[in-house]
Amino acid sequence: MSDPMFSDLKLVQPDAILGLSAAFRADTREDKIDLGVGVFRTPDNRTPVMQAVADAQNQLVENETTKVYLPPEGAPGFGEAIVDLLFGAGHPAAKDARLAAIQTPGGCGALRIGAELLARSGAKSIHVGEPTWANHKPLMQAAGLEVIALPFYNKEKCAIDFDDFMGGVERLGKDNVLLLHGCCHNPTGADLTNAQIDAIFDAAESQGFAVFIDTAYHGFGESLDADAYMAREAARRLPSALIAYSCSKNFGLYRERAGALIAVGRDAEHAKIMVSHMTSLARGNYSMPPAHGGLIVSKILHDDSLRAAWKNELDHMRGAVIGNRELLVKTAREMQLGDRLDFITRQRGMFSMLPVTKEQTDVFREKHGVYMTGNGRINMCGVNTSNVEAIVTAYKDVAV
Known part of the structure; x- marks a missing residue:
């Protein structure tokens, strides 16, 4: 046949x-x-x-009474806890309710939904420093975005070539998107300095391009606070942004696929609009996020001892x-x-x-x-x- x-x-x-x-x-x-x-x-x-993960998991299993679906935004308290962890309660964008998040199947799920939101908003391409994490390209392309490489790392010098990178960044305009590594660059380990991040956001403010930050190793660089500099400055300085967050490394939840997509809106109402589109796109991809990892993270972050x-x-x-x-x-x-x-x-x-x-x-x-x-x-x-x-x-x- x-x-x-x-x-x-x-x-x-x-x-x-x-x-x-x-x-x-x-x-x-x-x-x-x-x-x-x-x-x-x-x-x-x-x-x-991790012991904290094992303890949270045991408590959840002992008290679990249902396997009903999670809501589209994820485990109760998960999004708010991730936002608080990355930005801190005193961040101006948090005070103004400009930050909102949904739970996703790992950082990959966050990147894919974020890319689809960019495409829905009119983006045709996304610029990223070369080299970058190998899965960035297929995730962005699957959402319909062309991936355009910018020079970033000089392999012979084993260091960032920031002048070359900024030369590419300074050509971006209001219809463009820049994908950045929030900390602990994969694959090079070479991170932008705070001053270099400031220069990139100066360009974003003046030229109007969008920023999508991939934060996959929060806490593995210097500290939870230091590693959050890029995300916090983006939310403080830019009218809007997207941030993909992974719990795979810092919570050791690799197989549980726990992540978040964080929207930074120009105001509280705009953040709600962005999240409404994020949940709509999630519905068309995987419907509801997996429960176990999100519940563990939420449990840990809401329990002072854990x-x-x-x-x-x-x-x-x-x-x-x-x-x-x-x-x-x-x-x-x-x-x-x-x-x-x-x-x-x-x-x-x-x-x-x-x-x-x-x-x-x-x-x-x-x-x-x-x-x-x-x-x-x-x-x-x-x-x-x-x-x-x-x-x-x-x-x-x-x-x-």
Whole structure:
């Protein structure tokens, strides 16, 4: 029997990062090292459930009496709690009720709904610094937006080329959108300074382009307050903005898909209008958000004891990543690499990008069993005292 509907489909190659994880699992070498997939890890290679999450989950399960749908905006109290966490109760936009949020299936859901809202509002394209997170492009394109790359990171210098980036930003106009990483840039780890963020918002104010901020690692850079600078300034200075928020990393809720899309409106009524469109778009995509992760986050953020415990755990996780950065740089210096990898301690969050080619990452993997993405991105959580010398040895062999 013929199959006219699906007969012309071609095999889609697996996502590069998912394919890298599959290759790592298939590798039989006992000394292999995974620096690829973007999850927090302890030195013994575990991604544990945070204790505050486990405690909140147990309380929820003990008291759960129904599996009825959540409302379109998400778990009760979730959106308000995320807004309070990111902006603080004293923020002018919060006082003026210009902030509103809906729960989404992870940060990806927030990005997709935000992109569709931009398209519904008339946007045809979105500009983003290159390189960016690999899933930004397909998420934006699926919503009908053309993704236009702006120069951002100089891989040879291992630093942001801000003059080149601002050269692109300064050409944007009122019909354009700029996608920014809120903190802990993925894949480079190179964050904009507060002064550079201010310069971007100066341009946004004068030129009228829209800003969409992706905040996926809140609390993994310097602190919850410091990492919120971009979002808080956008809401303070700009008439409107969108912010995608993920709870995957800072709450360790990867598989629960808990995120938020935050609307910044020019006033309280405009924020309500934006949210009405967000819930409408969500209805046409996934209808209602998944309950479990949103309920956990809401429970933690509304319980003083759980919230304090969660913040303490997040501080420990951030400190561990910073310690891994310092360990890698210290070991590189001890192994006669000089200052070649010093840039790693100037960066923030889970990731850094080694100045290597795609072909060199293949050699890392095939010869040394060191797995990283093809652009040289490494997850600093995968570095520890038992493998750091092997990583530096591989780097010296492949890239020096």
